[in-house]
Amino acid sequence: MPDPAARALPDLSALLTGYRPPRGVADELLRPDGSVRPVWRPLLELLAGESADGLRQRFARGEQYLRDAGVYFRQYGTGAATATDRDWPLSPLPVMISSEEWMRLSDGIAQRADLLERVMADLYGEGRLVSDGYLPAELVAGNPEWLRPLVGIRPRSGHHLHFLAFEIGRSPDGSWFVLGDRAQAPSGAGFALENRMATSRVFPDLFPAANVERLAGFFRAFRDGLNDLRDDTGGRVAILTPGQHTDTYYEHAYIARYLGFMLLEGADLTVSDGRLAVQTINRPEPISVVWRRLDSRFCDPLELDEGSTLGTPALVSALRSGAVTMANCLGSGVLESRALLAFLPRISERLLGEPLRLPNIATWWCGQPAERQYVRDNLDRMMIGPALTTRLPFDGEATTILGGKVRGGATGSIGDWLEAEGARLVGQESVTLSTTPAMEDGRLVPRPMVVRVFAARTRDGWAVMPGGYARIGGGVDPTALALQAGGSVADVWVVSDSAVKTDTLTAAAGDGALRRMPGLLPARAAENLFWLGRYVERVENGVRLLRAYHLRLDEAGRRTGPLLDHLAETLDALGLDPDEPLPEGLLTLFDASRGCAAKVRDRFSVDGWNALNDVAGTARAFAGRIECGDDAARAMSVLLRKLAGFSGLVHENMFRFTGWRFLTMGRALERAAHTAHLLAVFADPDAPDGAMDVAIEVGDSVFAHRRRYAVGTTRETVIDLLALDGGNPRSLMFQADVLAEQERLLPTADAPGQLSEAGRRILRLRTDLAVARPVELDGDRLQEMAAGIAAISDLLTLRHLG
Numbered sequence: 001m002p003d004p005a006a007r008a009l010p011d012l013s014a015l016l017t018g019y020r021p022p023r024g025v026a027d028e029l030l031r032p033d034g035s036v037r038p039v040w041r042p043l044l045e046l047l048a049g050e051s052a053d054g055l056r057q058r059f060a061r062g063e064q065y066l067r068d069a070g071v072y073f074r075q076y077g078t079g080a081a082t083a084t085d086r087d088w089p090l091s092p093l094p095v096m097i098s099s100e101e102w103m104r105l106s107d108g109i110a111q112r113a114d115l116l117e118r119v120m121a122d123l124y125g126e127g128r129l130v131s132d133g134y135l136p137a138e139l140v141a142g143n144p145e146w147l148r149p150l151v152g153i154r155p156r157s158g159h160h161l162h163f164l165a166f167e168i169g170r171s172p173d174g175s176w177f178v179l180g181d182r183a184q185a186p187s188g189a190g191f192a193l194e195n196r197m198a199t200s201r202v203f204p205d206l207f208p209a210a211n212v213e214r215l216a217g218f219f220r221a222f223r224d225g226l227n228d229l230r231d232d233t234g235g236r237v238a239i240l241t242p243g244q245h246t247d248t249y250y251e252h253a254y255i256a257r258y259l260g261f262m263l264l265e266g267a268d269l270t271v272s273d274g275r276l277a278v279q280t281i282n283r284p285e286p287i288s289v290v291w292r293r294l295d296s297r298f299c300d301p302l303e304l305d306e307g308s309t310l311g312t313p314a315l316v317s318a319l320r321s322g323a324v325t326m327a328n329c330l331g332s333g334v335l336e337s338r339a340l341l342a343f344l345p346r347i348s349e350r351l352l353g354e355p356l357r358l359p360n361i362a363t364w365w366c367g368q369p370a371e372r373q374y375v376r377d378n379l380d381r382m383m384i385g386p387a388l389t390t391r392l393p394f395d396g397e398a399t400t401i402l403g404g405k406v407r408g409g410a411t412g413s414i415g416d417w418l419e420a421e422g423a424r425l426v427g428q429e430s431v432t433l434s435t436t437p438a439m440e441d442g443r444l445v446p447r448p449m450v451v452r453v454f455a456a457r458t459r460d461g462w463a464v465m466p467g468g469y470a471r472i473g474g475g476v477d478p479t480a481l482a483l484q485a486g487g488s489v490a491d492v493w494v495v496s497d498s499a500v501k502t503d504t505l506t507a508a509a510g511d512g513a514l515r516r517m518p519g520l521l522p523a524r525a526a527e528n529l530f531w532l533g534r535y536v537e538r539v540e541n542g543v544r545l546l547r548a549y550h551l552r553l554d555e556a557g558r559r560t561g562p563l564l565d566h567l568a569e570t571l572d573a574l575g576l577d578p579d580e581p582l583p584e585g586l587l588t589l590f591d592a593s594r595g596c597a598a599k600v601r602d603r604f605s606v607d608g609w610n611a612l613n614d615v616a617g618t619a620r621a622f623a624g625r626i627e628c629g630d631d632a633a634r635a636m637s638v639l640l641r642k643l644a645g646f647s648g649l650v651h652e653n654m655f656r657f658t659g660w661r662f663l664t665m666g667r668a669l670e671r672a673a674h675t676a677h678l679l680a681v682f683a684d685p686d687a688p689d690g691a692m693d694v695a696i697e698v699g700d701s702v703f704a705h706r707r708r709y710a711v712g713t714t715r716e717t718v719i720d721l722l723a724l725d726g727g728n729p730r731s732l733m734f735q736a737d738v739l740a741e742q743e744r745l746l747p748t749a750d751a752p753g754q755l756s757e758a759g760r761r762i763l764r765l766r767t768d769l770a771v772a773r774p775v776e777l778d779g780d781r782l783q784e785m786a787a788g789i790a791a792i793s794d795l796l797t798l799r800h801l802g
Helices: 038-048 052-069 099-123 137-141 189-202 216-228 249-259 315-320 332-336 338-342 344-351 369-377 386-391 414-421 523-556 562-573 584-598 606-622 630-653 658-682 691-698 702-708 715-724 732-744 757-771 779-801
Strands: 072-075 084-087 095-098 163-170 176-182 236-240 262-264 269-272 275-279 284-292 325-327 435-440 443-458 461-464 469-472 488-495
Touching: 038 095, 052 084, 052 189, 052 606, 095 099, 099 163, 099 176, 099 332, 099 344, 099 443, 099 461, 099 488, 176 332, 176 338, 189 249, 189 443, 189 469, 189 488, 216 249, 216 284, 216 443, 216 461, 236 249, 249 262, 269 284, 269 315, 275 315, 332 338, 338 344, 435 469, 435 488, 523 562, 523 584, 523 630, 523 658, 523 691, 523 779, 562 658, 562 691, 584 606, 606 630, 658 691, 658 715, 658 732, 658 779, 691 702, 691 715, 702 715, 715 732, 732 757, 732 779, 757 779
Parallel strands: 095 488, 236 262, 236 284, 284 325
Antiparallel strands: 072 084, 163 176, 163 443, 269 275, 275 284, 435 443, 443 461, 443 469, 469 488
16 A cells, blocks of 8 residues: 555656757756756656645746846846836746766866966966967967056965855756856856845745755855955955946945955045055045955046046055055956866866866967968858857957967868867867756747856965856747847756755854954945935925925916916926926936935945835826826825835934945934925915915824814914924934934044034034014024034034045
8 A cells, every 4th residue: 555645746748848959969957868867856856746836926926036036137128328227037846956067167267267377377478378388478468357567476375266156057968068268257156145045035934945055155255255355454345347337237335245244435445654554434444355246447546547536546556566466456357258267177187187077168369360271261161150159248259269379380170270279179070058847838948048156265274165057948039048138047056965054144143142343334435325315305305395386286276376487496496306206307307316325335225225226216207197186196195105214214214334424414413404495485485375275284293283282373483393302303403303313423533522613613503593572583694504504514424535
C-alpha cells in the first residue's frame, strides 16, 4: 500500500512541451540528450504543480517588491533630456547552476582577476609586456583609457584592482568562456542583491529549502576588506558616484546604504596638501578609501579631462602622495579593451606560468587595411560571426574587428592569426549564446543569456560572488540582451548539495547592542535635504492657495471680483498661473522636490521616496485633465492628502539624525516666510472682504480659530493665531521654536554655549514674536520678519552648506 504521506511528483511533460532550444546551442535547463538537469528539477516541480493564477500571484509579489523598493533603471531616448526611469525588468525564473560547477568557474575567475591585476601593474609600471612583445604598443598608447599621468603611481594598498566583473557565456559544447572584463567601475552587484530579494519573494517556499548560496558573506568580506585599507587618520570609506543622472545611480545609493559607506559626488571632495577630504556641514573630514563608480577620465579635471564637471581637482595628486586608496585605481578602464582578449592567453603563460582556466571568447587583432577588409568580407564564416556581435551590445560593430596590426606581421588566414596570438577557437560556426528558460504567456521558452559574475578583493584574496545576475533576451527582438532594447534580468542561484547557512549583514546575536555613531553628513546632502523641505512646503502652500482660489471661483461662477483678483495676483507672484487648473509652475516645484530627494537616495527612506513619487505622479496625471473651479479644488484636496502622507512618513519614521534636522529647518523656514507673507497680504486692513478667511483657510487653522475665539474672524484673531500662538503648528512662533531647537542641536565647531549667527537671528525672531501684540504686527512689520527669516536661511547656508 503506498504511503499516503508521500508527495506525488508533478508531471513535467506538459510544462516542457514546446521548450526547444536552437540546434547547436547549449541550454541551462536541458542536457544535450534533452533530459532535465537535476539542479532545475525542484523549481520545475513547483511550476508544474502551480495554477496559472498561482503563478501570476507569485510573479506579482516579486514585481511589487521591486516597486516598493523603488528599483529602477534609466532608459534613454535620443538624448539625456529624454531619459525616463523605468521599472526594473525582472525575469522571475532564476538561472540555476550547481555549486560544483560554480566552484570550477570561480577558480577561473579568481585566476583571471590575478592576471588582470598583474597586467595593470605592468601597464602603469615597468611596461615589460610591451617591450617584450606581448602587447602591441599602439594597443596601449592608443587606448584613451590608458592614462599617462597614472604611470609610476604605486597604490598605497599594493593593489590596483579590488572589484571586478566578468561577462561570461557558454559555448555550444557547454563550457564557459569570458565575453568581456569589467574593471573600470563595474556595476550590477547591487542589482544582483535586489534580484535576489525579489526572487525570494516569488518563491518563498522554495528558496529556503533549495540550498541556495547566500550573497551576504561576499559583501561582508568586501566591506571588511575596504575598511582594513583605511589609514590611521580615521579616514572614512566612500563610494564616488557621478550623481543621480547616471543610469546606475539607484545601485550606488542602495550599495551605500547596504554597506554603510558614504555616497559622495566629486564636488563633495577636496584635496589639500595631497590629502582627500569630504566637506561636511561642520568641517572637512578625511577620506582614505574610495570605491570609484565614476569613469577614470572624469575624476580629475586638472590632470585628466579638463572638461569634466564630475570630478575632484587634484585627485590624482592624492593618489600619487599615497594618501588615499582607490578601488579600482584610476586607469583600470584600459583592461576592458576587447583587443586585449587576444593577448591574454600568452600573457597568462608569461605572468602566471599557466594557461587560462577560463578561456576568452575567440578574439583577434588585425588592423592593416587589407587584413581588416578581409575579415569584414568573410565575417559570416569566421569563428565569431554576426550572430554574436549583434546579440552582445558591448562595443558596437567593433566587438570583433579591432584596429592595429597583427603581431609579427602575420598575413595568413584568420585561423592562423588566432593561433599565432594564442586565442582559443570556441566553435566552427558562429558562436551563439546558451539559452535559459523564461516564462512568457504562461509557458517556458528558451532565451539567450549572459551572466555577470563579480569578484572582490578581501582579506583572504579574491572572493567570487556565489551568484550574480543574468541578462536575458526578450522584447520585440528575443536576441536583444540590453535593457534598453527590451531585455530582462534574472537572479542566479548557485545550488549546493547540502544545507546552506542563513547569512545576512545584520549583526549576530551576542555582538552587543552598542549603537553606531551617525555617519558624517556631507554639505551637499544636507543642502539637498534642506531644499527638499523647502520645496515640499512651497508645493503645499501653492496647493492650498490654488484650492482656496478655485473654491471661490466655483462659488462666484465668474473669474472676476475683488477677492478672486487678490488671490490671482498672489498666485501670479508665486509663479502659479491662476488660469491653469494645475499650473506648470506647481509641477516644476514637484520636479524640484523629486530632484533634491533623488540626490540623497542613500539617506532617504524608500517609503518617503515612494510617497513623494506618488503625489508628484498624481499631479502630473491631473494636469490637462481637470477644469477650473470645483474640479480643480477637488484635485488640490487629493494632493493635500497625499502630501500629508509624505509629511507623516518623514515626521514619524525618519531617524532624528542631522539630515532630518536640515529637512525640518527647511520646511520651518519656508512655512514661516510664507505665513508672514500670507498675513501681510490677506490680513491687511485694505484687503478685500473675505481675505482674512482665506488666510485662516490657507493657514489650515479654520477649526482652531473656531475653538479659540468666540468672535468672528478679525485681524487681531488671525494675527494672534497664525503669528503669535506657539501651540499652532502653522504659526510663526511655532516655526521659530522649531528652528531654535533644531539649530541648537546641529554639530558645530564653535565653543560650547555660544550662539551662532543664525542662532542669534532665530532668538531675535522669537523675542520679537513673544513681546508683540497682534495690533503691532502690521504689513511692514510682517515683511520685515519675512526678510529676517530669509537672513536666517542665508546664515545657515553660509555656516553649514557653503
